Amino acid sequence: MTVAAESAASLVQSVDWLAIAPPTIAAVAGLVVLVADLFLGDARKALLGWISVAGLAAAALALLPLLDEDRSTFCLTGGGTHACSYTADRFTLVIQLLVLGGALLAALLSLSTLKDSAKELPAGEYWFLLLSSAAGAALLPASRDLATLIVALEVASLPAFALVGLRYGDKRSSEAALKFFLSSVTATAVSLMGVSFVYAATGTLHLTEIAAELDDVDGQLHTLAQTGVALTLVGFAFKVAAVPFHFWVPDTYVGAPLPVAAYLSVVGKAVGFTGLILVTVVAFPSYADVWGPALAVLAALTMTAGNVAALRQRTTRAYSAVRLLAWSSVGQAGYLLVPIAAAGYADEPADAERAVGSTVAYALMYAAVNLGAFAVAALVGRTQRMNRVSDYRGLYARSPLAALVLGFFLLCLAGLPPGIIGLFAKVTVFSAAVDAGLGWLAVVMAVNVVIALFYYLQWTALLFRAPEGEPVRHRVPAPLTAAIALTAVLGVALSGAPQLVLRFADTGLF
């Protein structure tokens, strides 16, 4: 992309390097790691991890100079239109912060996982893939044309397949990767077909142009445009693991290295719902009567399927902790979809943006606490290889702080005090649904919240039970401690001042 941009710059336009810095820094860091891997001896491979963490932190810091104004680059010149392919507005910045922050935390988790795994995971490739995927995920929220959007989606996904299957000689890992790959590629293909239909009907790929053109599509092309809209959504629905594209989730999460599962559960989801928001709210607002109800049904099905499956998990099954988190993330994806569906029922564009803001606020909360829960799972997984929910029994006696923090994260996910931020994030989602008149969806969600409470609280209660056998204390690696501490501080700070994230639910983001 950089090369193409350069040549284009010399011909017709100048590139706003500052605006595209966050994804670019991540991508460059990825390349640096790949090259450095060739020159570093086995003993010093750990350096790669720190380069990656620094790269991601630098990419996140590059968001700071962009705060004061909206910037756009790669714009169409001439023709009287002013459509840009890359826009760094508030929406972009928030999602980029989420994605880069999520990747940073996943990287912190990976540091200790890579160290423990000895030779099972190749360090150089691992970091390169993680950074490339993060770069794609950071590009996606900024893309404002369908081609860039699909490219960003694939840049984010393709390395993820490899990450899932990276473990040498692990059958589960490669099977998971294959499952993930096949279903994802099918979804992307369908999505591409949708894009081509939309292009055929409107003659443009820029989202804002599409929105304008779709209003007066030729009557004969009407069906084509409608089909295109529906098919385009499929690819993104797959990424958020919406029903019926959710079957890959548990096996993929269990098969993947734990940090990768954490990464997928947060950044992978963010990619999906960002794409959905861009496509629905920005590109297809005139088809709101098609995607609004469709997403509402999808949301209801997704949260119900995820929560019921999580409820049915037996706590003694191998890897049931990760499985439970996987299914719960499907349920949470359902909540994330609710405001997007509500946006389809909004009368004013401002209302739609507010509704979408609820999704963003919820996603920020979810990212912090879900990564925290995965971090504690990684901690427990170091001593309990099978990572069963029943292995968490008596965690409080072994490491009180980890147990308290995990309990807090789980209650945040459940949305009960003391997880105040979880509660209010749910309240914003509920209020988006009620405001849009989606009473039935709000009731379905209410029932789901109760179902979800059951398994979250069951797990929480287990933490404080009397332990079986003598508690053994282990030394916790520093990066893991840092990740847990960071997410815990975030969660507690947000619980004290929910306005920090909830303000996105109140203002226009675009």
Added chain:
Amino acid sequence: MIGISESVMQFLLALTVVGPLIGAVAALLPAPPGLKGKSPDQAVLRHGVFVTGVILLGALILALAFDHDQPSKMQATTDISWIPALDVRIHLGIDGISLPLLVLTALLTFLCALYSFFKPPTGPSPKAFVALLLVLESGTLASFAVLDLLLFFLAFEMVLIPMYFLIARWGGEQRTRAAWKFILYTLLGSVVMLLGLLLIGLRSGTFDMVALATDNGLGLSTSVQVIAVLAIGIGLAVKTPMWPLHSWLPDAHTAAPTVGSVLLAGVLLKMGTYGFVRIALPIAPDGMREFAPYLAALAVVGIIYGSLACLALARQGAKGDLKRLIAYSSVGHMGFVLLGIATMSPTGVNGALFANIAHGLITGLLFFLVGALKDRTGTTDLDALARESGAALYGRAPRLGGLLAFGAVASLGLPGLAGFWGEMLALFGAFEPADGLSRPAFLTFMAIAALGTLLTAAYLLIVVRRVCMGPMPQAGAEPAPEALPDVRGYEFAAWSPLVALTVLAGLWPAALLGLTDPAVQKLLTGGKS
């Protein structure tokens, strides 16, 4: 009665709400040097007594400084913006309706902490016990002090987790099941309630209870009010509990530790009825009027059902559990409270609020007594206690027996004790319900509820006869009667305030009604007064 500047009042109210939370965190930390006490357990239990004592003191000073000439005015108000995005404000304040409940909560929690100090709960470390107790106190106090709908919801949810753990960790038989039942029922109700609160807030543009109550539902269409009251009513009715949503209550009470039962019956149930008075009545009066007859009908069914269940449990050979029996009697008593609210008349609502407080005092006392009985005899099974002829508590432990009889007659509504006024006023209210409500229907409800008082008297007297009376066991009889120590000093300390207040409220109801009546009048008429 005593003059304190408004800013000190504000601080005191904020302290009573937040103080227990700080205390809860402190309870989890190791005791500082100098405060270690005899053992860590003793130190943390003492910490609990200290914190709840300070909170009680704060609540009492608030009650004294409260301007008793203007009980309908919100006093000690704090109003700070917290989450502008959701329009959530930290809006605290007390008036004649919330003040008695606030003091009752602080008092009962203090007595529970005191009782636990001398009689530590059986179960895991008391550290967590004290912390949970304090979080529970904070949540309950907050729900009576907040004036913002979403904050009320937050406070309503805050008590769930502590109560769940209190039952699941320190409870008796079947505690896990009972704890689950408690939390799932309440949560399902409260999530539905949230939908109703959001509907009101979004349609009227504010979540502020005072502003909404002043509007008296003017800004809300009748259909919105009907849906909102239905949703909010379900949430509150589960908590109250109203028949047929009550089935979590007997299990929870039976399994909960003594202190848990006292707080559950004494203050947690009041959050439901308080919500009806504070939210449903003034904010959505049209919707409430629509549902009032149904609410009254279900309340009356609850009264009859509760007393019949108690009668069945009190029968010889029914293997009735005393705790379960008192829990069912709560269903009946709360039925009177709901009936009073459903009349929507000042008399009825005042009666409901009075019965609320009276039930808190009397049932709290009864649960304490039954807990003490269980500690001494090891069982709460009525048949095992009474055997063939009666447990003869009068003879074996006269003071304990006397107190139990006192609690029972107070509960059945003997004139001169607290239980009488609330139920009588609720029936009075039903005799003349608010305009727009069908009088014949309410007369019928009144008649059935009056029958309920008879049934209540019947089962409570049976309990007294079977537990307190009976022939003294002869020395050397088979099986040998266990020694039954009479009331101990700390038990007297924990129970006598409840006894004294029960008598006081019975003899001088005006003290309480003088507080609630102006506030109720204002709530029912909204801005029009």
